[in-house]
Amino acid sequence: MAKHSKSSGRSAASTITLDPAVCRTRIETYWSNGKTRDALDLAKDFLKATGTAEAEGLVLDAYEAHTRALLAKRMYSEARNLASTVIERFRRARDRFTPLVRQAEILAAGDIQSLLAERDTATCSRRLELEAMLTREVRDPRAIAESETLREDDALRKAARTVCHLFGAVTAGPVPAEALAPLSSIPRHSPLAPWKLLIRAIAAYYRRDDASVLANVSAMPEDCGPAPLAAALGVLTADVAAASDRARTPEVNNLLHRVSGGQALRQLHATRLVRALAARDQARATLSLQELLPHLRLCSPSIRQTALTTVIHHWTALGLSPDPLLRALLRDNRDLDGLRFAALILERHGEWPDAVLAWDGYRAAAVRAGALPPAGPEMSRLLLHMTELFPSAPADILNEFDAESEEELQAKVRSGELPECMDPGHLLARARAAEPSRAVFRAMVDHYDQRDPKTAEAEAEAWRRAHPRDLEPILYLIRAAERRGAIQKALAALADAEAIDQVNPEVRRSRFRLLLVSAEQHIKDARPDLAERDLDRLAREPAADEGDTSAYLLVLRWAVERTRGNATAATEIEDGLTARTGNPGLAHLIMTAVATSFGLEEMVNRFQIPSQVQSVEALARAGALFRKLGRALFVAPEFAARVERDMSGVSTPHLHALCEVGLAIGRYSLTYAASGEGLARGTTLVHRFLLARGRALRMATTHREHERAERCFRAARELAGRARDLEAVREASVALKQIAAEADVFGFEGRFFGDGAPPTPEEIVRLVVEERSRRDVPPFAVSPARRRRRKRAKQQRLFDDFMASLEKDL
Amino acid sequence: VNPFSVLDVDETAGDDAVRAAYLEAVRRHPPDRDPEGFQRIRSAYDAIRDAERRLAHRLFGPPPLDRLEDLLALLSTERHYVGPDIWLDVLRRHRS
Secondary structure, eight states, X not given: OOOOOOHHHHHHHHTOXXXXXXXXXXXXXXXHTTOHHHHHHHHHHHHHHHOOHHHHHHHHHHHHXXXXXXXXXXXXXXXXXXXXXXHHHOGGGHHHHHHHHHHHHHHHTTOHHHHHHHHHHOOHHHHHHHHHHHHHHOSOTHHHHTOSSSOTTOHHHHHXXXXXXXXXXXXXXXXXXXXXXXXXXXXXTSTTHHHHHHHHHXXXXXXXXXXXXXXXXXXXXXXXXXHHHHHXXXXXXXXXTTOOOSOOOHHHHHHHHHHHTTOHHHHHHXXXXXXXXXXXXXXXXXXXXXXXXXXXTTSOHHHHHHHHHHHHHHHHHTTOOHHHHHHHHHHHOOSHHHHHHHHHHHHHTTOHHHHHHHHHHHHHHXXXXXXXXXXXXXXXXXXXXXHHTSOSSHHHHHHHTTOSSHHHHHHHHHTTSSOGGGOHHHHHHHHHHHOOOHHHHHHHHHHHHHHOHHHHHHHHHHHHHHSTTOSHHHHHHHHHHHHXXXXXXXXXXXXXXXXXXXTOHHHHHHHHHHHXXXXXXXXXXXXXXXXXXXXXXXXXXGGGGSTTHHHHHHHHHHHHHHHHTOHHHHHHHHHHHHHHHTOHXXXXXXXXXXXXXXXOGGGOOOOOOOOHHHHHHHHHHHHHHHHHHTOOOOOOHHHHHHHHHOOTTSOHHHHHHHHHHHHHHTOHHHHHHHXXXXXXXXXXXXXXXXXXXXXXXXXXXXXHHHHHHHHHHHHHHHHHHHTTOHHHHHHHHHHHHHHHHHHHHTXXXXXXXXXXXOOOHHHHHHHHHHHHHOOOOOOBOOOHHHHHHHTOHHHHHHHHHHHHHHHHHO | OOHHHHHTOOTTOOHHHHHHXXXXXXXXXXXXXXXXXXXXXXXXXXXXXXXXXXXXXXXXOSOOOXXXXXXXXHTOOOOOOOOHHHHHHHHHHHHO
């Protein structure tokens, strides 16, 4: 008898009842729950306790039930031994248990024919039993189809022939759906019913209808003869639930390998990985990846690289830790690809110092292995890529390495405290040595532009020598010379740029800018003829006719005449200026600003007094003009105050320009008022007005206004995104970062309010309504620009007369 | 998947050769008759159309697939007909 822990049975015995009816009920309960072993133990204890004939009958029933259960579990030798033991102990049970011994022997030998023979003459219930056994035992339908036990016209034999034919057909080639129609004649209770489902599943598998495969397979009984093939189909269709990880037999592996071309397990592990990632289950994803990697190594490099790049990308996007990914990839593959993927993982996770180190490790290993030439475009591109991983702000790099200056960083590299690859300048020099491409020179100039302008100019010169037809380095040299005030040198470089492409928009802009600077310089140097020549050349530029630029150039001509001492010509120009601008307020603002910059403010004559609307428009247009030309605009506080009082008559674009003027001249109350008026209009520029409002509020002195500023920036960013105004989105994002950084400094943990989620449309509407209804002007800090201007009392005096007349007019 | 294979062009080919291969491939798979084939060709061409992209492809590998589920299509198995005996072998072994 098989060894068995009798704990549960003994437990039952400890509470053994002497009532046969109760005992039988309990035994039947065990049977109905499939616990035939416990039922047998209970019956044996009952027999031991009572010793009655009734108890012996109960024990024999329990033995029979347990023997049949063992047969159903295919434990044939155990069933036979048990039945034999019962016959030895209970002689009167010989007739009852001998067929069970025989049945166990038939099943152990796989003797289907004996079962078929008995089925032919069995009673109805026995026939059902036999068919259930056949369902479990038939592992090759040919055993029935070719059975000599059954008559030629036996329904089961005919069905078996159909199954054999169609099984051969679906496993050998494509079969049309209608060819499977004869399977419908096989009834559900037939021993061949699982085979019917199997054939349908295999046919569905080959036509890639995996849902149908799983539907048919799941309908097959777990203990039926062809059940192992159902499990194999589960693996082939990557059905994670159906595919068991139990050790597979060589025959199963052979089937999987031959049918899938060796890819079945790869697909299964990939499916598990995708599902684990979809569930953000890092542990399961790691396990699946480890199982998938050996299979990926057998793929083509292209498929393998795409698969791993995709996994890395989505792993990172899900915010999972890079560590298990790194461990899995480096454990599986210590070759160059492993190093490359490790670098990509670190890079995508924003670990830039580690990513640079990993790329450097890959570079060295690839050169050693001969996979990467030590010079040439590939090496240059790789080194350039490494420099692109560094933060754009030099201070962030210095902070990372605890260096106070570039010199200290380079000293650390020289002393070996830091590897060479941690100096982006060094990497760029090597990239240039590998191949002096435009991209490398561009990166070189960008790198040194903030750190060492002289080196940046030298690199731009080297770029120009290496690529003589490139405009970009010449335009950089023009700007650099202009910054230093070396206008003649800039003009010489401009001539080179024009020789390459005279109509290039950037060249034309540079030309206009330089001629303007040159003209202004000549006026300051009291060289009116040269200034006039510059102004004549400027007049021929298309940009001279854009907006109010011609008015500005006209005022420069006025300055030339004043420098010459030609008062008549100057007065004529003054008279024409109002006509040119169509606004005496604008004429006065331009004239005042230009005159002040040349020290000619005493020579400005009085202009006609502008109306309120003209004053507002004048300030808006002057702000836009001076911003475009990059010149400082001086506005008397009284003039600005007058504009702030009433902006109702001005156009929306001019209102927006006023917002910018207020920020430019440091008069935040002007920006505050203009943005409030803009918000009240409810135009498509609401996001721009919110942005301006936020900027003004940011300059207020109270914490409460800073909170309002952050709300405005967040709403502006949201609305700008919807309006596809990407520039405004960027500006709002920068402003939010700045405000968060300021909050950090003051210990507000980077955010004044909210959870950082984008505001809802309802919140934005509430904010706009609230902001436009605010009449109070917050207290603003005095900007450095305004402080400087306060010292310029001389300029102020110039406006006194003008403003006095304005006030009189009001 | 490999853009060079899709366009049937050598990995050392220049811009002109890549473009010529692309146009030839489009002629064989016009968008109106084979939209999927055309999309595949277009994506391949976009990946290697100029020297910079070819260099990046060689150095940093192909771009990732947009959808994670597409990984399964990438690794989808071949399905070979092998006849009934290999299937039945599994059941014979199971009996023994």
